[in-house]
Amino acid sequence: MMEPGRSAADARDTLPVAAMESSSSIILEFRDLCKVYDEKPVLGPLSLEISRGSMTAIVGTSGAGKSTLLRLANGLIAPDGGEVCFDTGNGTTSPSSRERRQIGFVFQSIALFPHMNVAQNIEIGVRIKGAQPDEGLVAQMLELVELPVAFASRMPNELSGGQQQRVGLARALAPSPSLLLLDEPFAALDPVTRSSLARRVRTLHETLGLTSLIVTHDMAEALLIADRVLVMERGLIVADETPRALMLGGGGDQAQALIAVQRDSARRLIELQL
Numbered sequence: 093m094m095e096p097g098r099s100a101a102d103a104r105d106t107l108p109v110a111a112m113e114s115s116s117s118i119i120l121e122f123r124d125l126c127k128v129y130d131e132k133p134v135l136g137p138l139s140l141e142i143s144r145g146s147m148t149a150i151v152g153t154s155g156a157g158k159s160t161l162l163r164l165a166n167g168l169i170a171p172d173g174g175e176v177c178f179d180t181g182n183g184t185t186s187p188s189s190r191e192r193r194q195i196g197f198v199f200q201s202i203a204l205f206p207h208m209n210v211a212q213n214i215e216i217g218v219r220i221k222g223a224q225p226d227e228g229l230v231a232q233m234l235e236l237v238e239l240p241v242a243f244a245s246r247m248p249n250e251l252s253g254g255q256q257q258r259v260g261l262a263r264a265l266a267p268s269p270s271l272l273l274l275d276e277p278f279a280a281l282d283p284v285t286r287s288s289l290a291r292r293v294r295t296l297h298e299t300l301g302l303t304s305l306i307v308t309h310d311m312a313e314a315l316l317i318a319d320r321v322l323v324m325e326r327g328l329i330v331a332d333e334t335p336r337a338l339m340l341g342g343g344g345d346q347a348q349a350l351i352a353v354q355r356d357s358a359r360r361l362i363e364l365q366l
Contacts, residue, residue: 119144119179119271119303120165126173127160127327135160135327137174142271144179147297147304149314151350152324158307161324162275165305166195178271196264200276202256204248210234210259211244217266225266233262236296254285261289265296272297274306278313290317311350315339323347 118141126136135157142148150158163169164176178195196217204213214233215225231241237258248256257277264272274293278286294317297304308314314321315335323331323346331343338347 116179117143120305121177122161122164122174123177124174125161125164125171125176127157127164127169128172133327135164138327138329139174140322140329142303142305144303145301146320147294147318148306148320148322149318150305150307150322150324151309151311151314151347153309153350156324157327158309158324159275160327162273162305162307165271166197166273194267194270196267196269196272198257198260198264198272198274198277200279202253202260202280204256204259204263206248208248209244210239210246210248210251213248213259214263214266217263221267223267229266233266236265237262238292252285254281254289257281257289258292261293261296265300270303272302272304274304276307276309279309286313287316293317311338311353315351321347323350 120142122138122140124136125138125140127134138161150161152158160169164171165178167176205216208216211230214230218225218229230244234241234243239255239258239262243251243255243259248259251259257280261277277293278289281289290313293304293306296302297317306314306318311321315338318335321331321333321335321338321343322329323333323343325346331338331347333343333347337343338351341348
């Protein structure tokens with residue numbers, strides 16, 4: 093937790109911030125992107141730009157192509173057409189293994205290494221990058237995700253689901269990524285934990301100067317934490333709006349259908365930000 097008397101700006105001076113500096117306002121671009129599984133098109137053709145410093149949510153029903161798009165962004169799968177362009181700060185390239193080290197990924201399934209304790213799980217992201225973790229890194233990351241430093245020696249099976257997901261977030265942030273990708277990170281959590289962690293992600297996004305791209309099926313969640321919401325249907329983006337525009341009726345039928353399911357909770361959440 094933040095020490096008394098310290099502002100967010102003070103904290104930012106001592107916390108790991110986004111590693112990349114670039115004059116380009118676009119950090120990630122999809123150009124005529126397509127993906128096919130078993131001869132069936134599941135994504136695209138799709139073109140999209142993600143601005144540096146933005147928090148973008150991708151919303152849609154199951155099978156809309158949300159997670160496929162995120163895996164293409166991280167280079168975990170290859171496109172069958174088009175290209176993914178990632179600004180490394182030294183030019184634009186596709187997200188190869190080297191460039192993926194500048195991308196943090198938080199999985200829906202949490203995916204902590206069960207044979208490693210919390211400290212080792214957090215440090216592995218830095219070690220994979222080819223560096224040695226700084227002294228105090230683990231304590232710093234645990235503070236960021238609001239977990240006690242004493243948790244460093246615990247094993248994953250000693251943690252609750254929400255605590256495990258916080259460790260997963262700490263691991264993704266430890267290498268100071270330029271881009272943070274989150275795939276349904278709160279889906280398996282109870283409502284109270286889910287809301288708390290979602291707000292924490294938004295705070296960290298702002299404090300650390302991140303660019304974040306989050307996939308969720310929950311429109312209310314997207315409206316709460318994002319400054320841009322993309323709605324996907326059958327592998328295409330059918331709406332691209334701000335939360336305010338969506339709550340005022342924008343985005344078309346598919347977007348409004350998703351909002352209608354959770355209209356009351358979504359409206360209460362967005363009113364907190366207006």
